Amino acid sequence: MGDQHDLRDRGDVERLVRAFYGRAFADPLLGPIFTDVARMDLEHHLPIMCDFWETVLFGAGSYRRNPFALHEALDRRAPLGAAEFGRWLELWTSTVDDGFAGEAAERAKAQARRIAASMQRRLAGGSGSALGTIGTRERLARAGEIDELDRG
Numbered sequence: 001m002g003d004q005h006d007l008r009d010r011g012d013v014e015r016l017v018r019a020f021y022g023r024a025f026a027d028p029l030l031g032p033i034f035t036d037v038a039r040m041d042l043e044h045h046l047p048i049m050c051d052f053w054e055t056v057l058f059g060a061g062s063y064r065r066n067p068f069a070l071h072e073a074l075d076r077r078a079p080l081g082a083a084e085f086g087r088w089l090e091l092w093t094s095t096v097d098d099g100f101a102g103e104a105a106e107r108a109k110a111q112a113r114r115i116a117a118s119m120q121r122r123l124a125g126g127s128g129s130a131l132g133t134i135g136t137r138e139r140l141a142r143a144g145e146i147d148e149l150d151r152g
């Protein structure tokens, strides 16, 4: 994506999201989940993903859907575990770093880590049981997937 610059507006978010899905679709582990399992139509999904990231990063409020429900349904067809979330985060972080720097770019990486950790924890079934939740959070913290035990 060329030189790093600030992540400022929807145009930047769109370039970032497009670059990320380019890598994710080409990835040997994640690509088949998008193309074969979900048969995701990228051009249909891009505006939704841009709404999501504009809302996460800039409080745009344009995303009002339930991403967890979708990933939960996906997880039943293609189990999403530590390997998948780890790869997703690797690709997201490197795509951000290749194109962007600055405060919003840092938030994009930090928020992705927190959301991914939270999704992974919920998919692992921790939500119902306090012990399970604590155990999962400790494992995630040890694996460096969340920053602190009391966040996310």
Ligand code: HEM
Binding pocket: 030, 033, 034, 038, 040, 048, 049, 052, 065, 066, 067, 070, 071, 074, 080, 081, 084, 085, 088, 111, 112, 115, 116, 119
């Ligand atoms: C294991 C890693 C992941 C995989 C394989 C994955 C895969 C997918 C797929 C296939 C869809 C399209 C679902 C459909 O409509 O059929 C989707 C949607 C989405 N994903 Fe992920 N995802 C992953 C992690 C994440 C993470 C960590 C985030 C957020 C930081 C995220 C945010 C979203 C959002 C916002 C949508 C759109 C949901 C909507 O339509 O409202 N995903 N993902």
